[in-house]
Amino acid sequence: MVPEIGHFALILALALAACQAVLPLLGAHRNDAAMMSVARSAAVGQFFFVAVSFFCLTWAFLQDDFSVLYVANHSQLALPTGYKVSAVWSAHEGSLLMWILILAAWTMAVARFSSDMPEKLVARVIGVLGVLSIGFLLFALLTSNPFERLIPAAVDGADLNPLLQDPGLAIHPPLLYIGYVGFSVAFAFAIAAMIGGDLDQNWARWARPWTVTAWAFLTVGIALGSWWAYYELGWGGWWFWDPVENASFMPWLIGTALIHSLAVTERRGLFKSWTLLLAISAFSLSLLGTFLVRSGIIVSVHAFATDPTRGFFILSFLTVVVVGALVLYAWRAPALDSSAGFRLLSREMFLLLNNVLLVIATTLVLLGTLAPLIVEMLNGGKISVGAPWFEIAFLVPMIPLIFLLGLGMHTAWRQQNKQPWLRLLRLPAIAAVIIGVVLPLLFYGRVSLMLAVGSIAAVWIVISSLIQPIRSWRRKEGAAAITRAALGMCIAHLGMGLFVLGATVVSAFGVESDRSMRVGESVDVSGFQFELRELREVQGPNYTAIEGVVEIRRDGTYVGTVRPQKRQYLVQKSWMTEAGIHPTWNKDLFVALGDQLGDGAWSVRIQYKPMISFLWVAAFVMALGGIVAVSDRRYRRGAAQESAA
Amino acid sequence: MKPRQQRMLAVGLAALGVAVAAGLSLRAFEENMMFFVEISSVVAGDYPTERNFRIGGLVVADSVQREEGSLDMRFRVTDTRCELGVVYSGVLPDLFREGQGVVAHGRMGDDKVFVASKILAKHDEEYMAPEVAESINKHVEDKIATAQGTVAECEA
Numbered sequence: 001m002v003p004e005i006g007h008f009a010l011i012l013a014l015a016l017a018a019c020q021a022v023l024p025l026l027g028a029h030r031n032d033a034a035m036m037s038v039a040r041s042a043a044v045g046q047f048f049f050v051a052v053s054f055f056c057l058t059w060a061f062l063q064d065d066f067s068v069l070y071v072a073n074h075s076q077l078a079l080p081t082g083y084k085v086s087a088v089w090s091a092h093e094g095s096l097l098m099w100i101l102i103l104a105a106w107t108m109a110v111a112r113f114s115s116d117m118p119e120k121l122v123a124r125v126i127g128v129l130g131v132l133s134i135g136f137l138l139f140a141l142l143t144s145n146p147f148e149r150l151i152p153a154a155v156d157g158a159d160l161n162p163l164l165q166d167p168g169l170a171i172h173p174p175l176l177y178i179g180y181v182g183f184s185v186a187f188a189f190a191i192a193a194m195i196g197g198d199l200d201q202n203w204a205r206w207a208r209p210w211t212v213t214a215w216a217f218l219t220v221g222i223a224l225g226s227w228w229a230y231y232e233l234g235w236g237g238w239w240f241w242d243p244v245e246n247a248s249f250m251p252w253l254i255g256t257a258l259i260h261s262l263a264v265t266e267r268r269g270l271f272k273s274w275t276l277l278l279a280i281s282a283f284s285l286s287l288l289g290t291f292l293v294r295s296g297i298i299v300s301v302h303a304f305a306t307d308p309t310r311g312f313f314i315l316s317f318l319t320v321v322v323v324g325a326l327v328l329y330a331w332r333a334p335a336l337d338s339s340a341g342f343r344l345l346s347r348e349m350f351l352l353l354n355n356v357l358l359v360i361a362t363t364l365v366l367l368g369t370l371a372p373l374i375v376e377m378l379n380g381g382k383i384s385v386g387a388p389w390f391e392i393a394f395l396v397p398m399i400p401l402i403f404l405l406g407l408g409m410h411t412a413w414r415q416q417n418k419q420p421w422l423r424l425l426r427l428p429a430i431a432a433v434i435i436g437v438v439l440p441l442l443f444y445g446r447v448s449l450m451l452a453v454g455s456i457a458a459v460w461i462v463i464s465s466l467i468q469p470i471r472s473w474r475r476k477e478g479a480a481a482i483t484r485a486a487l488g489m490c491i492a493h494l495g496m497g498l499f500v501l502g503a504t505v506v507s508a509f510g511v512e513s514d515r516s517m518r519v520g521e522s523v524d525v526s527g528f529q530f531e532l533r534e535l536r537e538v539q540g541p542n543y544t545a546i547e548g549v550v551e552i553r554r555d556g557t558y559v560g561t562v563r564p565q566k567r568q569y570l571v572q573k574s575w576m577t578e579a580g581i582h583p584t585w586n587k588d589l590f591v592a593l594g595d596q597l598g599d600g601a602w603s604v605r606i607q608y609k610p611m612i613s614f615l616w617v618a619a620f621v622m623a624l625g626g627i628v629a630v631s632d633r634r635y636r637r638g639a640a641q642e643s644a645a
Numbered sequence: 646m647k648p649r650q651q652r653m654l655a656v657g658l659a660a661l662g663v664a665v666a667a668g669l670s671l672r673a674f675e676e677n678m679m680f681f682v683e684i685s686s687v688v689a690g691d692y693p694t695e696r697n698f699r700i701g702g703l704v705v706a707d708s709v710q711r712e713e714g715s716l717d718m719r720f721r722v723t724d725t726r727c728e729l730g731v732v733y734s735g736v737l738p739d740l741f742r743e744g745q746g747v748v749a750h751g752r753m754g755d756d757k758v759f760v761a762s763k764i765l766a767k768h769d770e771e772y773m774a775p776e777v778a779e780s781i782n783k784h785v786e787d788k789i790a791t792a793q794g795t796v797a798e799c800e801a
Contacts, residue, residue, distance in 0.1 A: 597711060
């Protein structure tokens with residue numbers, strides 16, 4: 001009964017989405033206030049029914065209702081309760097439902113926090129979000145119904161894929177989706193502006209917090225995925241340039257360009273049509289990512305099991321959205337552009353460079369990701385593009401981007417006077433070069449060209465992000481206190497600096513070594529002695545495991561003990577590696593059990609990963625910067641009236 | 646700057662950047678792309694000799710051998726028509742099992758044995774790399790078509 005209620009609620013949500021799409025858009029066109037006022041209540045209603053539907057599916061998982069096919073395929077009686085909940089979004093049907101729920105939640109948030117926006121703009125934004133919602137609801141109802149029954153019901157379920165039985169992966173998809181789907185709000189704002197033919201600086205002020213919030217969530221979502229891949233897949237890398245990773249990274253890159261371009265549009269009323277194009281691209285790339293992941297068209301370790309009808313549906317939807325948006329863009333955007341100018345040495349110029357470089361980076365990632373498809377279509381054989389290519393290609397736009405970042409932050413809008421600018425930046429630049437070369441020599445005893453470039457860049461960004469907050473803090477109260485928006489920017493850029501530092505050090509000094517070990521044996525990796533003290537059997541709720549106890553010492557001094565496990569999950573009979581990690585702020589020591597080699601020996605992968613934790617901390621700092629910026633006074637309700645008064 | 650100059654500048658910079666990036670990345674691309682070669686083609690001697698490539702198929706049952714206590718191992722992969730020996734040294738992925746699909750990166754060594762530098766096994770029970778599935782299905786269909794299961798002997 002409950003699953004049918006869920007299914008029915010989803011159909012009702014579709015009906016409300018149709019109202020939410022048609023009436024407000026029509027109302028805005030005809031200047032009909034009554035029709036426009038439907039927008040908010042339809043959004044709330046739609047959210048309610050999608051939430052009911054999502055709750056019903058969760059309920060089916062918690063009740064072990066194996067008469068529901070999706071539950072039978074992805075859960076099991078002995079599965080811990082927390083994972084029964086996260087199993088809801090562990091595969092295609094449920095994660096699509098979660099996507100729809102998040103879209104409805106964003107829409108409701110727009111309805112709630114838009115009281116200072118013109119009614120017409122609100123109606124159009126919510127209307128466009130309604131159109132998107134119709135697309136996804138149809139997708140779920142027509143091709144991917146999570147409530148489909150299994151008759152006769154299964155006695156027990158097939159279990160959640162053991163790889164997904166992990167707290168990191170339980171929260172990674174929701175955060176990632178909040179980010180992905182959040183870009184649909186930016187998209188809706190862009191479409192609404194083009195339909196209305198009206199794009200002023202207020203528009204950018206309204207659109208900006210939504211975009212930055214979505215970007216912050218996407219940042220954390222991607223970082224969590226990377227963290228999970230690091231400790232759970234047992235490979236010890238943190239980014240593999242896998243198509244599915246790229247699928248989430250491309251919207252992030254374009255989203256980053258978009259928040260910078262929006263800054264110019266808000267402060268100076270420039271780059272309007274460019275901002276629109278980026279807003280369209282960010283959401284289109286999110287859709288493209290969904291298509292790549294769910295159609296099975298590209299070879300990836302993350303791929304969902306293939307279903308051609310689903311791939312076809314998303315591709316059609318993608319085409320409609322992209323073509324529709326671009327036609328509208330070609331038709332309406334030229335009228336929106338403004339004619340203000342700026343000087344060569346100005347913040348506008350640096351933000352322009354930022355955008356150009358980020359777009360180039362995105363294009364390169366897109367090319368590398370789609371190359372296997374393109375080559376195969378041209379009958380060039382089945383190829384794959386390795387991570388080394390991405391690593392080289394990606395650095396080409398990134399290195400100048402990072403150096404320009406530190407300059408751009410301290411450049412004024414419109415026109416920057418050269419002399420004070422040089423005076424301000426001379427010292428930080430010299431300091432960055434010296435520290436950047438000395439630091440690796442001091443801690444790791446060597447330096448190379450790439451390493452020096454990376455660490456100088458990192459130190460440079462860190463220093464230049466700190467200048468403004470320190471100055472405002474030292475000046476004490478009153479005089480020119482730093483705004484939340486500026487502080488947020490500094491925090492986010494500081495995060496970028498920490499990220500570059502971590503990435504540089506871990507790629508230069510990280511060590512991975514596969515060894516054969518017996519109980520009582522000790523191996524030496526990077527100056528650390530790893531001794532396998534004991535192997536024992538451990539019983540988990542739904543698995544049994546062999547656990548190694550590995551004691552780590554450095555020159556005889558005890559450092560720590562890690563307990564890597566090799567788990568066998570009872571239902572799927574599959575083996576899983578749980579790495580043992582000894583984390584400290586400046587390095588991870590990582591031990592993973594491999595296979596039994598016979599004669600009491602095990603293959604063991606040992607890794608030394610210096611400063612790898614900086615990568616994830618950095619992502620959180622970046623996201624925090626976004627949130628701080630959004631909390632700025634000028635984005636609060638009523639700020640417009642205040643500033644007008 | 647006037648808007649017109651602005652636009653020209655933006656376009657110029659973008660074009661320059663794209664050109665440099667395209668040039669560099671195309672060169673690197675040549676070196677880093679890896680072809681997938683079917684087992685039957687490898688056995689017939691049709692494979693790139695100067696560079697790494699990918700192979701894929703099913704791990705032959707009871708073919709996994711290793712020296713006691715050593716990381717070195719060898720096994721055989723099949724596309725159901727031909728078999729190829731593979732040597733590898735290192736930790737295997739969790740889902741590597743006899744009778745299951747596997748993809749290996751590497752190059753041909755002496756004695757017609759594939760020296761793998763990386764082994765990938767599927768992540769998901771339902772999922773098999775499409776190119777592997779395709780190369781296997783082709784031969785299975787051949788066999789079904791002739792109903793004897795003896796056609797298309799492996800030609801070395």
